[in-house]
Amino acid sequence: GQNIDQPTEMTxxxxxxxxxxxxxxxxxxxxxxxxxxxxxxxxxxxxxxxLDGLEEKGRFSSFLSRSKGYSYLLLKELQMKDSASYLxxxxxxxxxxxxxxxxxxIIKP
Amino acid sequence: DGGITQSPKYLFRKEGQNVTLSCxxxxxxxxxxxxxxxxxxxxxxxxxxxxVNDFQKGDIAEGYSVSRExxxxxxxxxxxxxxxxxxxxxxxxxxxxxxxxELFFGExxxxxxx
Numbered sequence: 001g002q003n004i005d006q007p008t009e010m011t012x013x014x015x016x017x018x019x020x021x022x023x024x025x026x027x028x029x030x031x032x033x034x035x036x037x038x039x040x041x042x043x044x045x046x047x048x049x050x051l052d053g054l055e056e057k058g059r060f061s062s063f064l065s066r067s068k069g070y071s072y073l074l075l076k077e078l079q080m081k082d083s084a085s086y087l088x089x090x091x092x093x094x095x096x097x098x099x100x101x102x103x104x105x106i107i108k109p
Numbered sequence: 110d111g112g113i114t115q116s117p118k119y120l121f122r123k124e125g126q127n128v129t130l131s132c133x134x135x136x137x138x139x140x141x142x143x144x145x146x147x148x149x150x151x152x153x154x155x156x157x158x159x160x161v162n163d164f165q166k167g168d169i170a171e172g173y174s175v176s177r178e179x180x181x182x183x184x185x186x187x188x189x190x191x192x193x194x195x196x197x198x199x200x201x202x203x204x205x206x207x208x209x210x211e212l213f214f215g216e217x218x219x220x221x222x223x
Contacts, residue, residue, distance in 0.1 A: 031210060042199055042214035043152075087151065091210045101151035 002026045004100035006088050011106045012078055020073045020086050020103045028093020034062050034073045035087040037102065043087055046073070075105075083107045111136045115200050115215035122187070122194070122222050130185045130218045132200035139205040141183035142212070145169060146197045155198075158183055159205065187220060195222045 004024045012018040024032070031050040035043035049055055049064035049071060061074040075082055088100040113134040122128045134141065140159045144152040154167030158177040172191025177183055183202075187194045200215040 033211065040197075040217075040219075042217050043212075044214075045211050048211060095205070095210060096154075096157075097210070097212065099152045104149075 002090075002092065002098050004088055004090060004098055006086075006100040006103045008101070009104045009106065011108060012075075014078055014080060014107055014109050016078050017074065017076050018078060018105065020075075020088075020105065022071045022073070022088035022100060024069050024071070024088070024090045024098070024100075026090045026092045026098055029066060030091040030093065030095055032062075032064055032071050033089045033091070033097070034060075034071075035089065037085045037087060039084075046086075078107050080107050080109070113200060113202055113213055113215040115198075115218050118216060118218060120218060120220045122220060124222060125189045127186055127188050128220065130187070130198055130200070130220070132183045132185065132215055133181055134183075134202045134213075134215075135181060136202060136213060137180070137204070138202035138213070139180070140203050141177070142201045142203075143167075143173070143175065143183070143185045144199045144201065146199060152199065155185065194220055196220060 006022050033048050034046040036046050037043040047062035049062050054063045059076045064071045085102040085104045087102045089097045116131045142157045143155040153169050155173050156164055156175040158164035161180050164175050164177050174186045198218045201212040203212050
């Protein structure tokens with residue numbers, strides 16, 4: 001079966017750095033997405049990785065290792081508004097998105 | 110501006126009633142999706158459509174129905190056969206040709222059964 005694993009919840013301090021991991025086992029791979037979702041709102045797109053390596057976009061970076069079935073989202077200079085759930089999703093061989101359950105990130109002052 | 114519009118944002122339903130959630134997009138996307146999200150959970154696929162007049166069941170299609178008569182529209186009906194319909198419903202779309210596959214979401218519809 002297809003599976004995506006993320007930690008359920010993480011806590012970090014304002015101004016610090018946090019890394020949210022995602023491991024996957026899917027039938028085929030056509031890219032990995034990270035979305036941010038604030039409580040009661042729709043997910044918003046953060047990043048897309050299809051090749052190995054690090055993609056940097058402002059305070060957020062996303063890393064992919066296809067051989068290890070592993071990705072992480074790195075958030076720097078954390079702000080209170082970064083408190084949200086972070087969803088990892090993989091595009092499989094049929095170009096269908098397989099979703100992880102999400103990681104709830106709590107930022108403390 | 111291009112985007113996806115869901116309505117209503119909040120909906121209350123009595124047990125035994127059918128309700129229909131609207132989803133319209135003007136992004137010229139081929140594929141449209143309906144997801145259900147329960148508190149603290151990830152997204153679960155209800156139905157999807159990649160072309161007009163065709164749609165496929167997702168992981169939790171029982172108790173739901175859809176139609177795709179126009180490219181822009183993909184309404185979801187929550188029928189009385191759905192035993193636990195209280196949830197947050199998200200509609201999404203994406204292009205299929207030469208696209209990264211990024212999903213664009215509507216704002217969501219929160220359904221509560223009284």
